Amino acid sequence: MTSAPTIGVLALQGDVREHARSLASAGAKPVTVRRPAELEAVDALVIPGGESTTMGKLAEAFELLEPLRMRVKSGMPAYGSCAGMIMLADRIEGGIEGQQTLGGIDMVVRRNAFGRQVDSFEASMDFAGRGPLRAVFIRAPWVESVGTGVEVLGRAEPGDRIVAVRQGPLLATSFHPELTGDTRVHSYFVEMVREL
Amino acid sequence: MSNSTPEVTETTAVTGTARVKRGMAEMLKGGVIMDVVTPEQAKIAEDAGAVAVMALERVPADIRAEGGVSRMSDPDMIDGIIAAVSIPVMAKARIGHFAEAQVLQAIGVDYVDESEVLTPADEANHIDKWAFTVPFVCGATNLGEALRRIAEGAAMIRSKGEAGTGNVVEATRHMRQIRADIKRLSTLDEPELYGAAKELRAPYELVAEIAKTGKLPVVLFTAGGIATPADAAMMMQLGAEGVFVGSGIFKSGDPAKRAAAIVKATTFYDDPDVIAKVSRGLGEAMVGINVTTLPENERLATRGW
Numbered sequence: 001m002t003s004a005p006t007i008g009v010l011a012l013q014g015d016v017r018e019h020a021r022s023l024a025s026a027g028a029k030p031v032t033v034r035r036p037a038e039l040e041a042v043d044a045l046v047i048p049g050g051e052s053t054t055m056g057k058l059a060e061a062f063e064l065l066e067p068l069r070m071r072v073k074s075g076m077p078a079y080g081s082c083a084g085m086i087m088l089a090d091r092i093e094g095g096i097e098g099q100q101t102l103g104g105i106d107m108v109v110r111r112n113a114f115g116r117q118v119d120s121f122e123a124s125m126d127f128a129g130r131g132p133l134r135a136v137f138i139r140a141p142w143v144e145s146v147g148t149g150v151e152v153l154g155r156a157e158p159g160d161r162i163v164a165v166r167q168g169p170l171l172a173t174s175f176h177p178e179l180t181g182d183t184r185v186h187s188y189f190v191e192m193v194r195e196l
Numbered sequence: 197m198s199n200s201t202p203e204v205t206e207t208t209a210v211t212g213t214a215r216v217k218r219g220m221a222e223m224l225k226g227g228v229i230m231d232v233v234t235p236e237q238a239k240i241a242e243d244a245g246a247v248a249v250m251a252l253e254r255v256p257a258d259i260r261a262e263g264g265v266s267r268m269s270d271p272d273m274i275d276g277i278i279a280a281v282s283i284p285v286m287a288k289a290r291i292g293h294f295a296e297a298q299v300l301q302a303i304g305v306d307y308v309d310e311s312e313v314l315t316p317a318d319e320a321n322h323i324d325k326w327a328f329t330v331p332f333v334c335g336a337t338n339l340g341e342a343l344r345r346i347a348e349g350a351a352m353i354r355s356k357g358e359a360g361t362g363n364v365v366e367a368t369r370h371m372r373q374i375r376a377d378i379k380r381l382s383t384l385d386e387p388e389l390y391g392a393a394k395e396l397r398a399p400y401e402l403v404a405e406i407a408k409t410g411k412l413p414v415v416l417f418t419a420g421g422i423a424t425p426a427d428a429a430m431m432m433q434l435g436a437e438g439v440f441v442g443s444g445i446f447k448s449g450d451p452a453k454r455a456a457a458i459v460k461a462t463t464f465y466d467d468p469d470v471i472a473k474v475s476r477g478l479g480e481a482m483v484g485i486n487v488t489t490l491p492e493n494e495r496l497a498t499r500g501w
Contacts, residue, residue, distance in 0.1 A: 012463050013226040013247060015219075034463065049223045050247070051283055057245040058463055061456075082223070096242065096282055117284060117306035118329050120216045121209040137209075138219050139284065139306070158209050179219045 005193045008033035008042035010068075012058040014050020014083060018178035019186075026186040028193070036067045044077035044169075044193040047084030047102075049138070049176050052111065055083060056100035065100055072104045077169040077196050079189040085172035086111055086141055093144060105167045106147030113142040114158070114174075127164055127173075128153040133182050135163070135175035142174055169196050217331035217351035220307065221415035224248060224284075224352075224438055228428070228459050229417070231255050231442040233273075235280035237451070244455035248284040248306070250440065251277040256313050256360025257443035257482065260494070266314045268296040271303050278304065286333070291500050292318025294327075301330040307352070308332045310345075312499035313359045313442075322500065325349030335419065337370045337497055339377030343398035343406070344501075346414055353412060355436070356497040357420015360443050362484030364421045364430070366497055371418055371434040381407040420497070423448070423482050425461030425475045432465030449479030 004027055009019045011032035020030035023046065030046075033039050045068075047055070059065040072078055072088070080088040087101050089109035095101075114120070114137055124132045135156065143162035146152065154164030154173070163174035164185075171192060177185035210216075227247030232238040238249045253269040254262065268289050278285050284306035289296035291310055296317075300308050310323050312335050325332040326349035335356035336342035342353045355374070357367030377396070381403065384392055389407055393400040405413060418431035419440035428439045439462050441455075448454045457474040464470035492498070 011226070015222040015225055017225075018222060050225070051223065051227060053242065053283060054227055054245045054247050054459070057456075058460065061245075061460060062464075094282065112282065116304050117220050117331065118301060118304060119211060120220060121211045122213055122216055123209040136215055136219050138216060138223055156209075176219060176222075179215060179222065 004029045005043040005190065006031060006041065007190070007193065008039065008045045010045060010047045010055070010084075012062075012064075013054045014048035015176070015178060016048050019046045019048045019081070022178045022183050022186040023190070025183045026190045028186075028190045034062070034064075036064060039064065039067050039071060044079075044189075045071070046189070047078065047080035047087045049082040049084065049178070052083040052086040052101070053096050053099055055087060060100050065102075068102050072102050072170070075169055075196070077171075077189070077193045078104065079171040081173050081176050081178060082138065082140055085109055085174055088170055088172050104170045105165060105172055106150055107165060108144040109141045110144050111141050112139050113161070114140045121158070123157055125154055125156055125163070127185060128188055130184050130188070133177070133184055134180055135177070136179045137163075137175050140174040212329035214351070218414050220284075220331055221333070221352035224417075225415060226463055227438050228455075228462050229286065229438070229440045230445055230455060231440075232277060232446070235276045237446055238277045238281045238285075240452050241445070241455055242281045242283050244452055245459040246283060246455065247438070248286055249277065249281060250286045250288065250309060250442075251305070252288055255443040255446060256496070257362070257447050258360075259313060260360040268293070268299065268314070271299065274300070274303060274305060288314055289323070290314040291316040292321050292323060294323045297323050297328060297330075297332075301328055305330065310334050310350075312356055312496045316499050322348050325351075333417070335497070335500065336374065338373045339381075339406075340396035340398050341501070342374060342412060342416075343396060343402045346402060346412070347399045350414065352415050352417065354417040354419040354440055357418065357422070358487050358490070359420045359496050360485075361421050361487055361490070362423040362444055362447070362482040363487050364423070364427045365487055367418050367420045367422060367431060368434065370420070370497075371431060371436060374416065375435050378406055378410060378412070382410050422458075423484065424478075425457045425471055428458050428461045429465040429471050432462060438462065444482055447482035449481075454478050454481075
């Protein structure tokens with residue numbers, strides 16, 4: 001793929017605009033996705049930060065859940081930050097009863113693991129060997145454990161927790177690169193989309 | 197701004213930065229925050245898809261009906277709600293009552309609403325919100341008021357509307373006013389911006405920033421009188437980035453159904469077919485009050501400045 005890939009941002013709830021802006025800076029063409037037909041038209045998808053329980057319920061109510069699962073299963077590249085990481089986890093801890101996710105990455109993610117908002121923080125960390133970046137964690141999850149096919153791309157200093165992972169075409173971070181104006185994570189994802 | 201958080205480059209984790217506080221509000225965008233007075237109501241709100249709940253002792257409609265001094269809720273009650281749900285929990289402090297805000301921060305609420313719905317505790321000063329790790333949301337009726345709150349450290353703004361009335365007319369007025377004020381700034385040249393800052397009674401730096409970006413530097417929600425899915429959709433079309441619903445849900449006939457409908461309407465605010473579908477069969481809306489019949493001293497939006 002040489003031209004700008006069309007990358008959807010799941011726009012049910014959350015910081016959609018910030019992801020769209022970061023994707024555009026990273027050379028992609030961002031579009032919002034709220035309906036199955038819009039999902040069909042994208043090369044890849046970003047699941048933004050927000051409230052994972054709300055996204056799950058809206059995806060279910062508007063018949064987007066199965067189409068999303070199908071596309072993830074069939075190899076569509078996807079990147080999830082924070083709530084998006086929870087959505088891409090095969091297993092979650094601390095979810096609500098019946099919480100709907102998409103799955104795809106062989107990992108256990110603990111919701112709100114770093115604590116409540118008063119514990120939310122920013123810190124510098126290395127991402128995928130691309131040098132230190134400033135990462136913003138908001139009521140953030142962490143990755144408790146990963147399966148053998150999952151590559152760990154970053155750890156946060158408090159507790160040396162896993163906060164960035166990749167498995168094949170799927171990428172997830174506990175933090176919010178879309179809030180800092182640093183486009184390295186989005187550039188990494190756009191490169192993934194171009195390669196796949 | 198000199199009192200905002202400086203950039204830090206060391207690896208040590210830092211809490212309570214402007215980015216962390218404002219970022220929390222970014223995560224709530226496109227969502228609905230619901231007033232709840234019991235853990236059971238909080239659970240209903242979470243199950244309906246709320247992005248957060250506002251824990252309080254009485255919803256504004258009851259505060260209005262019962263009168264008396266209205267204060268921060270009992271920490272036991274807030275603890276009960278925090279324990280009942282996994283989504284963020286907000287709580288209200290009186291305008292200027294920094295000690296109530298300190299208590300709310302100590303018990304771990306995720307956002308403090310310095311709210312005109314409670315009885316003001318200080319008639320000259322709002323809370324110095326930079327001094328806190330917990331972020332604050334504040335009400336505003338126009339841009340100048342919004343910018344004064346942001347200058348004091350508010351990390352999120354909401355329209356005041358007229359809480360507890362089930363009448364959206366004041367929220368409409370405030371959303372339109374804020375939008376019009378922002379539009380006007382974008383037409384001014386440099387010297388005129390100094391005049392505008394004076395007129396708005398807001399710091400020049402913030403005024404100049406908004407003239408350039410065309411939007412507030414923090415997330416803008418709507419609040420005060422939203423009672424139906426169409427109310428939420430209208431506010432979103434007027435530029436709100438999300439919705440607070442106070443009395444509108446638990447003072448209605450079928451709270452669970454109405455709550456879920458308002459959540460859906462907020463996401464699909466620009467799709468009338470969806471709004472029509474979710475508006476069907478919701479049962480009784482809250483009765484509501486005609487704001488023009490409210491005596492001046494019973495209007496909550498005039499509290500704060």
